Amino acid sequence: MTAPAIAYNFAYLDEQTKRMIRRAILKGIAVPGYQVPFASREMPMPYGWGTGGVQVTAACLVPEDRLKVIDQGADDTTNAVSIRRFFQRTAGVAVTEATADATVIQTRHRIPETPLTEGQILVYQVPIPEPLRFLEPRETETRKMHELEEYGLMHVKLYEDIARHGQIATAYAYPVRVEGRYVMDPSPIPKFDNPKLTANPAIQLFGAGREQRIYALPPYAEVVSLDFEDHPFQATKAAHDCDLCGAKVSYLDEVITDDAGGRMFVCSDTDFCAGRRARGLIGRLGGDQKSSKTFANSFQGIWPGTEGAP
Amino acid sequence: MTAMERIAMTDQPLLRVDGLTKRYGPRIGCLDVSFDLYPGEVLGIVGESGSGKSTLLSCLAGHLQPDLGRVAYDGRDVLAMSETERRRLGRTDWAYVHQNPRDGLRMGVSAGGNVGERLMAIGARHYGEIRDKAQDWLARVEIAADRIDDRPSAFSGGMQQRLQIARNLVTAPRLVFMDEPTGGLDVSVQARLLDLLRGLVRDLGLSVIIVTHDLAVVRLLAHRLMVMKSGRVVEQGLTDQVLDDPQHAYSQLLVSSVLQV
Ligand SMILES: Nc1ncnc2c1ncn2[C@@H]1O[C@H](COP(=O)(O)OP(=O)(O)OP(=O)(O)O)[C@@H](O)[C@H]1O
Ligand SMILES: [Mg+2]
Numbered sequence: 001m002t003a004p005a006i007a008y009n010f011a012y013l014d015e016q017t018k019r020m021i022r023r024a025i026l027k028g029i030a031v032p033g034y035q036v037p038f039a040s041r042e043m044p045m046p047y048g049w050g051t052g053g054v055q056v057t058a059a060c061l062v063p064e065d066r067l068k069v070i071d072q073g074a075d076d077t078t079n080a081v082s083i084r085r086f087f088q089r090t091a092g093v094a095v096t097e098a099t100a101d102a103t104v105i106q107t108r109h110r111i112p113e114t115p116l117t118e119g120q121i122l123v124y125q126v127p128i129p130e131p132l133r134f135l136e137p138r139e140t141e142t143r144k145m146h147e148l149e150e151y152g153l154m155h156v157k158l159y160e161d162i163a164r165h166g167q168i169a170t171a172y173a174y175p176v177r178v179e180g181r182y183v184m185d186p187s188p189i190p191k192f193d194n195p196k197l198t199a200n201p202a203i204q205l206f207g208a209g210r211e212q213r214i215y216a217l218p219p220y221a222e223v224v225s226l227d228f229e230d231h232p233f234q235a236t237k238a239a240h241d242c243d244l245c246g247a248k249v250s251y252l253d254e255v256i257t258d259d260a261g262g263r264m265f266v267c268s269d270t271d272f273c274a275g276r277r278a279r280g281l282i283g284r285l286g287g288d289q290k291s292s293k294t295f296a297n298s299f300q301g302i303w304p305g306t307e308g309a310p
Numbered sequence: 311m312t313a314m315e316r317i318a319m320t321d322q323p324l325l326r327v328d329g330l331t332k333r334y335g336p337r338i339g340c341l342d343v344s345f346d347l348y349p350g351e352v353l354g355i356v357g358e359s360g361s362g363k364s365t366l367l368s369c370l371a372g373h374l375q376p377d378l379g380r381v382a383y384d385g386r387d388v389l390a391m392s393e394t395e396r397r398r399l400g401r402t403d404w405a406y407v408h409q410n411p412r413d414g415l416r417m418g419v420s421a422g423g424n425v426g427e428r429l430m431a432i433g434a435r436h437y438g439e440i441r442d443k444a445q446d447w448l449a450r451v452e453i454a455a456d457r458i459d460d461r462p463s464a465f466s467g468g469m470q471q472r473l474q475i476a477r478n479l480v481t482a483p484r485l486v487f488m489d490e491p492t493g494g495l496d497v498s499v500q501a502r503l504l505d506l507l508r509g510l511v512r513d514l515g516l517s518v519i520i521v522t523h524d525l526a527v528v529r530l531l532a533h534r535l536m537v538m539k540s541g542r543v544v545e546q547g548l549t550d551q552v553l554d555d556p557q558h559a560y561s562q563l564l565v566s567s568v569l570q571v
Contacts, residue, residue: 135416135418135419148393148394148397150397150401150431152401152427152428152430152431152432153427153430153431155430155434155435156416156419156423156426156427156430159422159423159426159430159437159440159441160419160420160423162437163420163422163423163441163458163459164420164459228435228436228437229435229436229437230436230437230438231437
């Protein structure tokens with residue numbers, strides 16, 4: 001990478017701000033799942049674009065890092081591309097799409113399929129950090145509930161789900177309990193990804209810009225998805241194989257291919273899918289070597305995820 | 311067994327209140343209040359508006375920190391407890407019924423969820439059992455089974471109040487605080503609610519402290535009565551005694567003004 005053209009501070013934020021954010025991160029790692037307040041800075045992008053995650057990434061990056069940015073699992077969506085470019089410009093770091101090669105991965109809505117390893121940092125963009133917010137809007141009260149471990153309300157939420165839908169219908173941002181202590185919102189990842197949260201060798205950091213909160217999971221933290229004895233947690237995905245790479249175990253996006261009911265299922269993790277196809281693993285429709293999202297995009301106007309911000 | 315027999319059987323008060331005082335700056339909330347409450351006993355608190363009834367109840371329930379005095383529940387010093395302990399007590403042994411059901415219910419949660427919350431708060435993790443219990447309690451407060459998944463906002467005021475009562479009693483508390491539980495309701499609805507309350511109190515052997523403006527409520531529910539004025543207790547005794555033969559001039563006024571209605 002060439003050096004940044006304009007005289008930004010490395011990774012945009014000034015050193016004092018980065019120190020402040022690092023302190024919040026360290027505190028978050030020391031108290032897994034606890035939401036640490038921090039003074040969120042204005043970033044040159046709107047809140048919905050992951051300013052919390054961007055600030056955490058900025059505070060973590062060193063010049064030797066290799067950065068990967070994904071949005072809904074894809075490296076090539078607008079949001080991912082613009083954040084990646086932002087750090088290329090302001091930090092001059094190397095970038096990659098390969099999960100295994102990345103040292104820092106910023107993500108929105110997914111955990112990569114390829115297992116993470118020690119030394120990697122996964123940074124989540126978080127819109128609403130407070131898992132109790134849904135039922136208790138008062139911030140003073142939710143803080144007290146965390147402090148006193150009064151988490152009955154989380155099960156009220158799940159109860160309501162079952163009462164209304166016959167099962168726990170919460171499919172994203174499925175609440176978890178960390179190290180037997182704090183209840184945490186894992187950001188809007190599909191619950192399919194929840195099992196990857198626990199005992200993960202990587203450091204997982206969560207940044208909420210608008211709400212000014214940082215929280216964290218240190219490597220190998222124990223993370224349990226909340227449930228009922230008679231309605232146990234289930235990590236679900238579409239009951240299909242990827243039509244491009246044939247994977248049976250990856251999280252799939254459903255793509256409508258025509259207006260006559262045609263549809264296909266493709267890996268939401270583009271790097272995972274491309275890697276498999278490069279190794280000659282081919283699904284039902286998978287001769288094409290384009291990324292799964294690009295492939296999906298070729299069906300005009302049918303992939304809402306490409307627009308980036310929520 | 312009558313309440314008096316029950317009281318006679320136990321020598322230990324459930325709640326001992328001694329010299330309880332709460333000021334709001336220069337203004338008196340309640341002043342030097344002392345009384346004992348025995349298991350199974352219902353204590354009525356009456357007095358004009360601003361006489362300190364709600365202040366006293368809030369101090370007892372741990373919602374307000376009194377300036378002076380002692381409160382012992384079942385031999386334990388309530389004011390010396392950690393907040394965690396006190397809030398736990400508030401979810402298990404104690405219950406608090408607010409005058410306005412909106413203050414005591416979660417309006418965005420179904421009736422079943424409202425009743426189930428206290429169960430889940432103390433560790434219930436079996437959906438089917440929680441739901442069965444909620445169903446049972448809705449029936450006990452005369453809410454039709456098919457309303458279990460409706461939100462309280464779709465309920466009438468009387469139904470909301472009954473739901474609040476079910477939500478509070480589902481964990482079988484021993485001590486229930488009620489602040490004007492029939493306050494905002496129509497007279498006919500009040501009467502039905504009172505009937506229901508009386509049955510529950512008797513069946514469950516609850517100890518109750520009930521604040522009210524309404525001497526009819528007191529006569530129907532309370533074994534003992536406390537009359538408050540300007541933050542102080544001016545008279546206390548057996549309900550019938552106080553109502554039929556009030557000693558303090560203010561109690562006499564209170565009773566006569568009601569009798570004139
Ligand atoms: N939060 C507060 N701040 C200041 N003064 C208060 C506060 N709450 C109550 N008071 C005062 O304390 C006194 C007792 O009030 P309290 O609400 O306990 O009376 P009450 O008997 O419950 O009246 P009501 O029958 O109208 O409900 C009143 O003079 C009231 O103005
Ligand atoms: Mg009052």
